[in-house]
Amino acid sequence: MKRLVLPPSERGFTLIEVLVAILLVAIGIFGFAKMQALALSSTQVSSARSIVSMQASSLAAAMQGNRTYWASGVAPASFSTAQSTVTDATGVLSATxxxxxxxxxxxxxxxxxxxxxxxxxxxxxxxLANLLPTSSSTVSCSTSTSVPVSCVLTISWKERYVASTRATASDSAATGGSRSxxxxxEP
Incomplete structure (x- = not known):
């Protein structure tokens, strides 16, 4: 029997070609996994920021719904919350x-x-404490009745997310920290 000899271009894959293909597929899978981690992290950050925005609007609506108290100038000049504890100097808002x-x-x-x-x-x-356990807030209101009463609400919380590059991974401010x-x- 005569042995058939194929030209080099038709002999199939070599071991090096197979290893290079496996390496390229592995790099692609790791890139895809990193993209998924970034997407999940961005979704969590976005969710926390949306919750803060909605909660702030909720307190504003409650204040506007009770103008008898908030717009009369008798409300405390400031109060704060930490977890579900309300603290104000007058004791009115923290009363049971x-x-x-x-x-x-x-x-x-x-x-x-x-x-x-x-x-x-x-x-x-x-x-707010149930939705964002690391949050706190402060509200400062004007108490003069000669001008419309106005309040400034500041909500602070901590967030963490996945870094997109090695440089930002080493920077703790870029991977999380306090946000406000x-x-x-105007109630």
């Missing part, structure tokens, strides 16, 4: 308040405007 809801329409309100404000702020602080959101409110 029962339910302001009545089974039927009462002849008089079930709560005063100050009690309703305390309940709103305490529920808001509790919701400020909202101007």
């Amino acid at each position: 308040v029962g339910s302001c809801e009545a089974a039927a329409k009462p002849a008089t309100p079930a709560c005063t405007s100050a009690q309703l404000a305390a309940r709103d702020v305490q529920q808001w602080a509790s919701n 959101f400020t909202l101007y409110i």
Whole structure:
């Protein structure tokens, strides 16, 4: 029998070609995994920032809904929250308040405007703490009634995310840290 000899271009893959192909596929898979990690990290950061924005709007809406208290100039000049604890110098917003809801329409309100404000702020602080455990907030309000009352709400929280390059991975400020959101409110 005669042996058939094929030209070099038709003899198949060599071991080096196979190893190069495996290396290229591995690099592609690692790149894809890094892209997925960055996408997941960006989604988590975006989610936290959206929560902060919605929570800030929620407190603004509660303040505007109770203008009797907030726009009258009797509200505390400032208060803060850490987790679900509300702290203010007057003790009005940190006071324990029962339910302001009545089974039927009462002849008089079930709560005063100050009690309703305390309940709103305490529920808001509790919701913020449940959604973002590392958050805290401060609210500073003007108390002069000669001009419209205005408040500045600042929410602070910590976030961490995946670095996109080796240079940013070594920089702790680029991979997370304290962030803040400020909202101007006129109740």
